[in-house]
Amino acid sequence: MSGLAPVPRPEDVHSILATDCGSTTTKAILIEQRHGAYRLIARGEAPTTVEAPFEDVTRGVLNAVREVEELVGRRLLDGDIILTPMQQGAGVDLYVTTSSAGGGLQMMVSGLVLQMTGESAQRAALGAGAIVMDVIALNDGRRPHERIKLLRQLRPDMILLSGGTDGGDVRRVAEIAELLVAAGPTTRLGTGYQLPVVYAGNQDAAGVVRELIEPHAALKVVANLRPALERENLRPAREAIHELFMQHVMAHAPGYRQLTSWTPVPVMPTPAAVGLMIERLARRDHLSVLGVDIGGATTDVFSVFPGSDGEPVFHRTVSANLGMSYSIANVMAEAGLENILRWVPFPVDESTLRNQIRNKMIRPTTIPQILEDLLIEQAIAREALRLAFEQHRALAVGLKGVQQERTISEALHQSAGGASVVDLLEVGLVVGSGGVLSHAPRRVQAALMMVDAFLPEGLTLLAVDSIFMAPQLGVLSTVHEQAASEVFDHDCLVRLGAVLAPIGTGRPGQACVTVEVSGPDMAPVSRRVSFGEMALLPLPPAGAFGRVSAVPERGFDLGAGRGRPVSARIPGGSVGLIVDARGRRPFELPVAAARIERLRAWHRTLALYPREV
Amino acid sequence: MAHAYLPGLRVTARTALRRERRLPVKGSVLVKVGDAVGPQDVVARSELPGNVQTIHLASRLDVDPGGVPEVLRKRVGSDVRAGELLAETQGLFGFARRSVVAPADGFIESVSSVTGQLVLREPAIPVEVNAYVRGIVVEVLPGEGVIVEARGALLQGIFGVGGETWGAIALAVDSPGAELAPGCLRPEHRGHVVVGGAFVTHDALMRARELGVAAVVAGGLDDLDLRRLLGRDLGVAITGSEDVGLTLVLTEGFGRIRMSDRAWDLLGARAGRLASVSGATQIRVGVLRPEVLIPESDSGTAPVKRDAEEGLALGSLVRVIRAPHFGRVGQVVELPAELRKLETEAMARVLVVAFPEDGARVLVPRANVEIIDL
Numbered sequence: 001m002s003g004l005a006p007v008p009r010p011e012d013v014h015s016i017l018a019t020d021c022g023s024t025t026t027k028a029i030l031i032e033q034r035h036g037a038y039r040l041i042a043r044g045e046a047p048t049t050v051e052a053p054f055e056d057v058t059r060g061v062l063n064a065v066r067e068v069e070e071l072v073g074r075r076l077l078d079g080d081i082i083l084t085p086m087q088q089g090a091g092v093d094l095y096v097t098t099s100s101a102g103g104g105l106q107m108m109v110s111g112l113v114l115q116m117t118g119e120s121a122q123r124a125a126l127g128a129g130a131i132v133m134d135v136i137a138l139n140d141g142r143r144p145h146e147r148i149k150l151l152r153q154l155r156p157d158m159i160l161l162s163g164g165t166d167g168g169d170v171r172r173v174a175e176i177a178e179l180l181v182a183a184g185p186t187t188r189l190g191t192g193y194q195l196p197v198v199y200a201g202n203q204d205a206a207g208v209v210r211e212l213i214e215p216h217a218a219l220k221v222v223a224n225l226r227p228a229l230e231r232e233n234l235r236p237a238r239e240a241i242h243e244l245f246m247q248h249v250m251a252h253a254p255g256y257r258q259l260t261s262w263t264p265v266p267v268m269p270t271p272a273a274v275g276l277m278i279e280r281l282a283r284r285d286h287l288s289v290l291g292v293d294i295g296g297a298t299t300d301v302f303s304v305f306p307g308s309d310g311e312p313v314f315h316r317t318v319s320a321n322l323g324m325s326y327s328i329a330n331v332m333a334e335a336g337l338e339n340i341l342r343w344v345p346f347p348v349d350e351s352t353l354r355n356q357i358r359n360k361m362i363r364p365t366t367i368p369q370i371l372e373d374l375l376i377e378q379a380i381a382r383e384a385l386r387l388a389f390e391q392h393r394a395l396a397v398g399l400k401g402v403q404q405e406r407t408i409s410e411a412l413h414q415s416a417g418g419a420s421v422v423d424l425l426e427v428g429l430v431v432g433s434g435g436v437l438s439h440a441p442r443r444v445q446a447a448l449m450m451v452d453a454f455l456p457e458g459l460t461l462l463a464v465d466s467i468f469m470a471p472q473l474g475v476l477s478t479v480h481e482q483a484a485s486e487v488f489d490h491d492c493l494v495r496l497g498a499v500l501a502p503i504g505t506g507r508p509g510q511a512c513v514t515v516e517v518s519g520p521d522m523a524p525v526s527r528r529v530s531f532g533e534m535a536l537l538p539l540p541p542a543g544a545f546g547r548v549s550a551v552p553e554r555g556f557d558l559g560a561g562r563g564r565p566v567s568a569r570i571p572g573g574s575v576g577l578i579v580d581a582r583g584r585r586p587f588e589l590p591v592a593a594a595r596i597e598r599l600r601a602w603h604r605t606l607a608l609y610p611r612e613v
Numbered sequence: 614m615a616h617a618y619l620p621g622l623r624v625t626a627r628t629a630l631r632r633e634r635r636l637p638v639k640g641s642v643l644v645k646v647g648d649a650v651g652p653q654d655v656v657a658r659s660e661l662p663g664n665v666q667t668i669h670l671a672s673r674l675d676v677d678p679g680g681v682p683e684v685l686r687k688r689v690g691s692d693v694r695a696g697e698l699l700a701e702t703q704g705l706f707g708f709a710r711r712s713v714v715a716p717a718d719g720f721i722e723s724v725s726s727v728t729g730q731l732v733l734r735e736p737a738i739p740v741e742v743n744a745y746v747r748g749i750v751v752e753v754l755p756g757e758g759v760i761v762e763a764r765g766a767l768l769q770g771i772f773g774v775g776g777e778t779w780g781a782i783a784l785a786v787d788s789p790g791a792e793l794a795p796g797c798l799r800p801e802h803r804g805h806v807v808v809g810g811a812f813v814t815h816d817a818l819m820r821a822r823e824l825g826v827a828a829v830v831a832g833g834l835d836d837l838d839l840r841r842l843l844g845r846d847l848g849v850a851i852t853g854s855e856d857v858g859l860t861l862v863l864t865e866g867f868g869r870i871r872m873s874d875r876a877w878d879l880l881g882a883r884a885g886r887l888a889s890v891s892g893a894t895q896i897r898v899g900v901l902r903p904e905v906l907i908p909e910s911d912s913g914t915a916p917v918k919r920d921a922e923e924g925l926a927l928g929s930l931v932r933v934i935r936a937p938h939f940g941r942v943g944q945v946v947e948l949p950a951e952l953r954k955l956e957t958e959a960m961a962r963v964l965v966v967a968f969p970e971d972g973a974r975v976l977v978p979r980a981n982v983e984i985i986d987l
Contacts, residue, residue: 047980144667171678174727182665182722182732186637208727321849326896330848354836355867359935361850362772362866362896366935366981367961373936374957441958610958 018472024296026060056255151183164202273474287428294434296325325364385453458559497573508532519546540572660737671729678729773892773903775860780827789877832872853893
């Protein structure tokens, strides 16, 4: 997949160009070594050019790089090619890129029993970043010809075939394979390749499956994703999906082949690159981290929590149909208008809002120019983030790698009540990324969007990726860790501060928590916050540390138990400490006119917007 | 400095209209290079494999899957008629005999001794591809289809629903700012491509469908009416295959938005002429926009103007595509190099547009305009 040029030695790399071809925007960053340290020098962006008349992803890359050229006043391109290595002040020593410009991956999955292998297959596909169009199983209530019709009509990009535990009945797996062959599925994106099919079922049936499917589709056989009822092994299936996705779906994004020829490093999918950076951060700072990257078409959620053995375990989910431009109308469809409107502090009529969301969908690169538009987009973002987080929690259900053990009864009740490994009280740091968070005009807006969407509990640090370069740094870290790490710390991660949210509920105005913040070069601040209110307390600036001490009232818990105080030394940040006494478990927004009044009061307290809207 | 924009949709009076007409599976091409074709002419034909019925012989006959071949009364590959015997067991001394008959006409595609399943393939479904646009066959893709070329006008819409259709253009309102109300539609619009102005309502679409209108082209539509038309909320913008009884092309977007003068003038000047229309829209991989193609009546040899794809420049005609100036057309009078602060406090690359009607000059993010080709 990569070009022919060798990767230069790290010590020979002084100037790096890195791009991320998103589904909406292509972002380019220039990193240079100055006084012994790698720093971000300039950033450019341009619309991703999959749309006619360009229909070539490299045009967007070149446009973004030209913007960087203009900003730094030096030549990086030689015509329509990125100039490497650097010669007489022109060009760069290394070019790397990530891409999510292939759009969504649409999959059908199948298992023998809907609630067993069907669900495992679904988890594998969702975890690999797919939209699951439908799940076919022998007990799905459909007749065989209905299943065949479905397979034909939906025209998935890929099919994941699973079913049976190893050593189980071969016949029923073969039945599903026969169904697939009878449907004669074709590809969605052109006729130049066979439909990719991943088989991750009963290994005893692999031979029969091969015999049946190989003449008709590009089959890849991997280890069973449910080798035993109480054991789930999703990784091989996910990796195979990922590999076929790169080979088949992304390779059909116009211009992708040329893009790969420009870089000596394999083009990395955007979510994989962001995940690398999040994982690195969690390990380094010994924190449970929740990361989110909200894009135009998809929203990725990453989490790193301690596993059963205490070792950090990384989970990633990709909500392929939740995003702020291409998928914005799907956020409306999934969340419901009332859920979006509950975050908007002014009356909006349904018809106007629907039209506004649709217009963003059909013209995905536009940006809000007026404040009302910005508030509505941020309301939609809260819902997209909330839904993506819900999907993540539902999927990160004890998936502790290859040897995930479950009892049979747990496996049977999994969809009803599988305990998520994502513990909101355990989260030490929430990192947000993606245009609507990274480009929020005020940092506090990004902080509150994340708080509203995830509802962290106790004390949680907040940060954003300053200008959304975690993808570029992620791919760079695979070949130049020092450069990636230095730029990540100095130029990428922006510490916002923290949120303190007592668990519990009460009457509005009832005493809830007393908080004190102290730090170097600042007078200690103490504030008593009532239930239903929010407060913003200063913290030392980023780079310095402060101490937060809080005493919850009886009935409220900050993680140490009801009414028990907590104290922690935390890094400062540009926003400060948000005290969120709006309640947890449950969190409830007021209704009707009281809702608008409360939202406005919170916005005023946090100085969220330049004027009241 | 002119990169933060997207080129506008094409509204072109004279261009080459090339459309590939391809079968979903291999078949035969019925025309040759140089043939003149009309939109309804079938250019290629094939057969899709018929529907499949799976019959669980093993369980129906209560035999082991491995024993199924022995009880078959028809060979794999043979044709059968509905009701014809497929397999039977002898039973004990001829008693308790069990049998399975064909549920439909077709042929026996396979019988598995692993699953005990018989696959019956029903007769093939004929599939035809028409020319869609009036023109000349310029290339034959052997076994797959043809490329039809014409010269004429092209109007790309921003969003559409419904498949390919054609008909004569009829203006149903008198200005690009008018609403296409049910009362504007008359029986003589049957089979026509009806052009509305700024807005079409659900009632008007229902009336158009009732009258047998082929397609409606209008500036805008309320999303609530789209939901009523489709019977669901559209999640991802991939359309073209819905069966809503007509094809709809929106030129501007959602809401009441005056149809651009260029689109209105182009369609108005061609009233009565045959147009081919597709509502297929895809705003993801392989972007597809809905279209109205109007071939010239003469074959035409005038040079075809290449559409401007250059960047934004002073003097460029642009349309604002987001509030607060949504839908207005003006000329670029300033292209500041530095980022400017918007009302939202976001720093953005901007331009200054002058609107001809009132001379107003306004600041607009470059991301919120589209270039109008001249």
